[in-house]
Amino acid sequence: MKSLKFILAGILFGIIMSKSEAISWYRMQEMFRFQSFHMYGLMGTAVVLGSIAVFLIKKFYVNDYTGSPIVIQDKDKGFARYMLGGTIFGLGWALTGACPGPMFVNIGHGYFGMLVVIFGALIGTFLYGVFKNKLPH
Template identity: 60%
Template sequence: MGKYIKFFLVGILFGIVLVKSEAVSWYRIFEMFKFQSFHMYGIIGTAVATGVILLLISKYRRIKTMEGSTLKVPLKQKGFSRYIIGGTIFGLGWALAGACPGPMYILIGTGVFSILIVIAAALLGTYVYGLLKDKLPH
Protein backbone atom coordinates (compact mmCIF):
# COMPACT_ATOMS: atom_id res chain seq x y z
CA MET A 1 0.00 0.00 0.00
CA GLY A 2 2.86 2.37 0.81
CA LYS A 3 4.24 2.23 -2.72
CA TYR A 4 0.98 3.63 -4.08
CA ILE A 5 1.07 6.76 -1.92
CA LYS A 6 3.35 8.53 -4.41
CA PHE A 7 0.80 7.93 -7.17
CA PHE A 8 -1.94 9.27 -4.91
CA LEU A 9 0.10 12.41 -4.25
CA VAL A 10 0.88 12.90 -7.95
CA GLY A 11 -2.85 12.52 -8.65
CA ILE A 12 -3.69 15.21 -6.12
CA LEU A 13 -1.04 17.50 -7.63
CA PHE A 14 -2.47 16.78 -11.10
CA GLY A 15 -5.94 17.72 -9.87
CA ILE A 16 -4.71 20.97 -8.34
CA VAL A 17 -2.91 21.90 -11.57
CA LEU A 18 -6.02 21.20 -13.66
CA VAL A 19 -8.23 23.26 -11.34
CA LYS A 20 -5.77 26.18 -11.20
CA SER A 21 -5.28 26.15 -14.99
CA GLU A 22 -9.09 26.14 -15.41
CA ALA A 23 -8.89 22.95 -17.47
CA VAL A 24 -11.92 21.60 -15.59
CA SER A 25 -14.00 24.69 -16.33
CA TRP A 26 -16.97 24.01 -18.59
CA TYR A 27 -16.66 27.54 -19.96
CA ARG A 28 -13.03 27.01 -21.00
CA ILE A 29 -13.97 23.75 -22.72
CA PHE A 30 -16.91 25.43 -24.45
CA GLU A 31 -14.60 28.23 -25.66
CA MET A 32 -12.15 25.64 -26.96
CA PHE A 33 -14.77 23.79 -29.00
CA LYS A 34 -15.97 27.10 -30.46
CA PHE A 35 -12.36 28.10 -31.29
CA GLN A 36 -12.77 31.28 -29.21
CA SER A 37 -9.84 30.59 -26.89
CA PHE A 38 -6.67 28.60 -27.33
CA HIS A 39 -6.04 28.22 -23.59
CA MET A 40 -7.03 24.54 -23.58
CA TYR A 41 -5.01 23.77 -26.70
CA GLY A 42 -1.91 24.98 -24.87
CA ILE A 43 -2.70 22.69 -21.94
CA ILE A 44 -3.33 19.72 -24.23
CA GLY A 45 -0.18 20.45 -26.25
CA THR A 46 1.88 20.62 -23.07
CA ALA A 47 0.42 17.30 -21.91
CA VAL A 48 1.22 15.62 -25.24
CA ALA A 49 4.77 17.00 -25.28
CA THR A 50 5.33 15.91 -21.67
CA GLY A 51 4.02 12.42 -22.47
CA VAL A 52 6.30 12.08 -25.49
CA ILE A 53 9.35 13.24 -23.54
CA LEU A 54 8.64 10.93 -20.59
CA LEU A 55 8.02 7.99 -22.92
CA LEU A 56 11.32 8.62 -24.71
CA ILE A 57 13.16 8.91 -21.39
CA SER A 58 11.61 5.67 -20.14
CA LYS A 59 12.53 3.94 -23.41
CA TYR A 60 16.18 4.99 -23.45
CA ARG A 61 16.77 4.54 -19.73
CA ARG A 62 14.89 1.21 -19.78
CA ILE A 63 12.67 2.18 -16.87
CA LYS A 64 10.66 -0.77 -15.60
CA THR A 65 7.07 -1.02 -14.44
CA MET A 66 6.15 -1.79 -10.84
CA GLU A 67 5.99 -5.46 -11.84
CA GLY A 68 9.54 -5.33 -13.20
CA SER A 69 8.80 -5.55 -16.92
CA THR A 70 9.97 -2.99 -19.46
CA LEU A 71 7.52 -0.54 -20.97
CA LYS A 72 6.27 -1.57 -24.39
CA VAL A 73 4.24 0.56 -26.75
CA PRO A 74 2.30 -1.74 -29.07
CA LEU A 75 2.19 -0.90 -32.76
CA LYS A 76 -1.15 0.45 -33.92
CA GLN A 77 -2.93 -0.98 -36.91
CA LYS A 78 -3.33 1.37 -39.80
CA GLY A 79 -6.77 2.76 -40.30
CA PHE A 80 -8.36 6.13 -40.58
CA SER A 81 -12.08 5.68 -40.06
CA ARG A 82 -11.85 4.12 -36.60
CA TYR A 83 -9.85 7.10 -35.32
CA ILE A 84 -12.33 9.55 -36.84
CA ILE A 85 -15.32 7.67 -35.40
CA GLY A 86 -13.72 7.13 -31.99
CA GLY A 87 -12.44 10.70 -31.81
CA THR A 88 -15.85 12.07 -32.78
CA ILE A 89 -17.62 10.02 -30.11
CA PHE A 90 -15.05 11.06 -27.51
CA GLY A 91 -15.24 14.71 -28.57
CA LEU A 92 -19.04 14.75 -28.50
CA GLY A 93 -19.04 13.25 -25.02
CA TRP A 94 -16.44 15.77 -23.91
CA ALA A 95 -18.40 18.68 -25.37
CA LEU A 96 -21.72 17.53 -23.93
CA ALA A 97 -20.39 16.69 -20.48
CA GLY A 98 -17.90 19.53 -20.30
CA ALA A 99 -15.22 17.17 -19.06
CA CYS A 100 -13.01 14.41 -20.36
CA PRO A 101 -12.40 11.35 -18.15
CA GLY A 102 -9.58 12.75 -15.98
CA PRO A 103 -11.31 15.93 -14.80
CA MET A 104 -14.58 14.13 -14.12
CA TYR A 105 -13.21 12.88 -10.81
CA ILE A 106 -11.59 16.23 -10.05
CA LEU A 107 -14.98 17.92 -10.43
CA ILE A 108 -16.35 15.75 -7.61
CA GLY A 109 -13.59 17.15 -5.40
CA THR A 110 -14.57 20.69 -6.35
CA GLY A 111 -18.18 20.04 -5.35
CA VAL A 112 -19.75 19.59 -8.80
CA PHE A 113 -21.78 16.53 -7.85
CA SER A 114 -23.89 16.60 -11.02
CA ILE A 115 -20.82 15.08 -12.72
CA LEU A 116 -21.78 11.80 -11.00
CA ILE A 117 -24.40 11.36 -13.73
CA VAL A 118 -21.66 11.67 -16.36
CA ILE A 119 -19.40 9.24 -14.47
CA ALA A 120 -22.26 6.72 -14.27
CA ALA A 121 -22.83 7.11 -18.03
CA ALA A 122 -19.09 6.67 -18.71
CA LEU A 123 -19.01 3.50 -16.62
CA LEU A 124 -22.09 2.19 -18.42
CA GLY A 125 -20.47 2.96 -21.78
CA THR A 126 -17.32 1.14 -20.70
CA TYR A 127 -19.39 -1.86 -19.62
CA VAL A 128 -21.30 -1.93 -22.93
CA TYR A 129 -18.02 -1.67 -24.85
CA GLY A 130 -16.72 -4.66 -22.87
CA LEU A 131 -19.77 -6.64 -23.94
CA LEU A 132 -19.46 -5.65 -27.61
CA LYS A 133 -15.66 -5.58 -27.91
CA ASP A 134 -15.34 -8.95 -29.66
CA LYS A 135 -18.02 -8.00 -32.21
CA LEU A 136 -16.50 -4.62 -33.11
CA PRO A 137 -13.93 -4.18 -35.89
CA HIS A 138 -10.55 -3.37 -34.36
Protein backbone atom coordinates in the same frame (compact mmCIF):
# COMPACT_ATOMS: atom_id res chain seq x y z
CA MET B 1 2.17 2.73 2.01
CA LYS B 2 3.18 1.44 -1.42
CA SER B 3 0.25 3.32 -2.98
CA LEU B 4 1.13 6.65 -1.34
CA LYS B 5 3.15 7.87 -4.33
CA PHE B 6 0.18 7.21 -6.61
CA ILE B 7 -2.18 9.04 -4.27
CA LEU B 8 0.23 11.98 -4.15
CA ALA B 9 0.53 11.95 -7.96
CA GLY B 10 -3.28 12.03 -8.21
CA ILE B 11 -3.48 14.96 -5.81
CA LEU B 12 -0.81 16.81 -7.80
CA PHE B 13 -2.70 16.04 -11.03
CA GLY B 14 -5.89 17.44 -9.51
CA ILE B 15 -4.16 20.60 -8.37
CA ILE B 16 -2.60 21.14 -11.80
CA MET B 17 -5.95 20.52 -13.55
CA SER B 18 -7.68 22.93 -11.20
CA LYS B 19 -5.10 25.73 -11.27
CA SER B 20 -4.75 25.55 -15.07
CA GLU B 21 -8.55 25.82 -15.39
CA ALA B 22 -8.64 22.61 -17.43
CA ILE B 23 -11.73 21.56 -15.44
CA SER B 24 -13.69 24.69 -16.30
CA TRP B 25 -16.78 24.14 -18.43
CA TYR B 26 -16.43 27.73 -19.63
CA ARG B 27 -12.89 27.05 -20.86
CA MET B 28 -14.18 23.99 -22.72
CA GLN B 29 -16.93 26.08 -24.31
CA GLU B 30 -14.39 28.71 -25.39
CA MET B 31 -12.28 25.98 -26.96
CA PHE B 32 -15.10 24.35 -28.89
CA ARG B 33 -16.22 27.78 -30.14
CA PHE B 34 -12.65 28.70 -31.13
CA GLN B 35 -12.80 31.77 -28.88
CA SER B 36 -9.65 31.14 -26.83
CA PHE B 37 -6.25 29.52 -27.21
CA HIS B 38 -6.07 28.53 -23.52
CA MET B 39 -7.16 24.87 -23.80
CA TYR B 40 -5.29 24.33 -27.08
CA GLY B 41 -2.13 25.52 -25.34
CA LEU B 42 -2.74 23.17 -22.42
CA MET B 43 -3.37 20.20 -24.69
CA GLY B 44 -0.37 21.04 -26.86
CA THR B 45 1.82 21.16 -23.76
CA ALA B 46 0.40 17.79 -22.64
CA VAL B 47 1.14 16.23 -26.05
CA VAL B 48 4.72 17.50 -26.01
CA LEU B 49 5.32 16.31 -22.42
CA GLY B 50 3.68 12.96 -23.18
CA SER B 51 5.87 12.49 -26.24
CA ILE B 52 8.98 13.24 -24.20
CA ALA B 53 7.84 10.80 -21.49
CA VAL B 54 7.24 8.01 -24.04
CA PHE B 55 10.62 8.69 -25.62
CA LEU B 56 12.33 8.45 -22.21
CA ILE B 57 10.41 5.29 -21.30
CA LYS B 58 11.57 3.63 -24.52
CA LYS B 59 15.14 4.90 -24.28
CA PHE B 60 15.79 3.92 -20.66
CA TYR B 61 13.61 0.76 -20.57
CA VAL B 62 11.59 1.98 -17.57
CA ASN B 63 9.73 -0.59 -15.44
CA ASP B 64 6.20 -0.29 -14.07
CA TYR B 65 5.36 -0.36 -10.37
CA THR B 66 5.55 -4.17 -10.27
CA GLY B 67 9.02 -4.22 -11.83
CA SER B 68 7.84 -5.43 -15.24
CA PRO B 69 9.22 -3.59 -18.26
CA ILE B 70 6.88 -1.11 -19.92
CA VAL B 71 6.31 -2.17 -23.52
CA ILE B 72 4.77 0.35 -25.90
CA GLN B 73 3.57 -1.41 -29.03
CA ASP B 74 3.20 0.31 -32.37
CA LYS B 75 -0.38 0.72 -33.47
CA ASP B 76 -1.63 -0.38 -36.84
CA LYS B 77 -2.96 2.26 -39.18
CA GLY B 78 -6.73 2.48 -39.04
CA PHE B 79 -7.81 6.04 -39.76
CA ALA B 80 -11.56 5.35 -39.81
CA ARG B 81 -11.64 3.76 -36.37
CA TYR B 82 -9.66 6.63 -34.86
CA MET B 83 -12.05 9.11 -36.46
CA LEU B 84 -15.08 7.24 -35.10
CA GLY B 85 -13.61 6.87 -31.62
CA GLY B 86 -12.44 10.49 -31.57
CA THR B 87 -15.87 11.67 -32.67
CA ILE B 88 -17.63 9.72 -29.92
CA PHE B 89 -15.10 10.95 -27.34
CA GLY B 90 -15.40 14.54 -28.58
CA LEU B 91 -19.20 14.48 -28.50
CA GLY B 92 -19.16 13.24 -24.93
CA TRP B 93 -16.60 15.86 -24.02
CA ALA B 94 -18.61 18.65 -25.64
CA LEU B 95 -21.87 17.53 -24.04
CA THR B 96 -20.50 17.11 -20.53
CA GLY B 97 -17.76 19.75 -20.52
CA ALA B 98 -15.23 17.27 -19.18
CA CYS B 99 -12.96 14.50 -20.35
CA PRO B 100 -12.03 11.62 -17.99
CA GLY B 101 -9.39 13.37 -15.85
CA PRO B 102 -11.38 16.52 -15.04
CA MET B 103 -14.50 14.49 -14.24
CA PHE B 104 -12.91 13.31 -11.00
CA VAL B 105 -11.31 16.68 -10.24
CA ASN B 106 -14.74 18.32 -10.58
CA ILE B 107 -16.12 15.93 -7.97
CA GLY B 108 -13.29 17.03 -5.69
CA HIS B 109 -14.47 20.60 -6.26
CA GLY B 110 -17.96 19.64 -5.18
CA TYR B 111 -19.66 19.39 -8.58
CA PHE B 112 -21.50 16.21 -7.76
CA GLY B 113 -23.46 16.30 -11.03
CA MET B 114 -20.29 14.81 -12.52
CA LEU B 115 -21.25 11.55 -10.81
CA VAL B 116 -23.87 11.16 -13.56
CA VAL B 117 -21.14 11.70 -16.18
CA ILE B 118 -18.83 9.18 -14.50
CA PHE B 119 -21.69 6.68 -14.31
CA GLY B 120 -22.29 7.15 -18.06
CA ALA B 121 -18.58 6.73 -18.78
CA LEU B 122 -18.51 3.51 -16.77
CA ILE B 123 -21.58 2.17 -18.59
CA GLY B 124 -19.95 3.03 -21.91
CA THR B 125 -16.75 1.28 -20.88
CA PHE B 126 -18.71 -1.77 -19.76
CA LEU B 127 -20.64 -1.89 -23.05
CA TYR B 128 -17.38 -1.64 -24.98
CA GLY B 129 -16.13 -4.68 -23.07
CA VAL B 130 -19.34 -6.56 -23.87
CA PHE B 131 -19.22 -5.76 -27.60
CA LYS B 132 -15.43 -5.60 -28.07
CA ASN B 133 -15.20 -8.85 -30.02
CA LYS B 134 -17.96 -7.74 -32.41
CA LEU B 135 -16.36 -4.36 -33.17
CA PRO B 136 -13.81 -3.75 -35.92
CA HIS B 137 -10.32 -3.49 -34.46
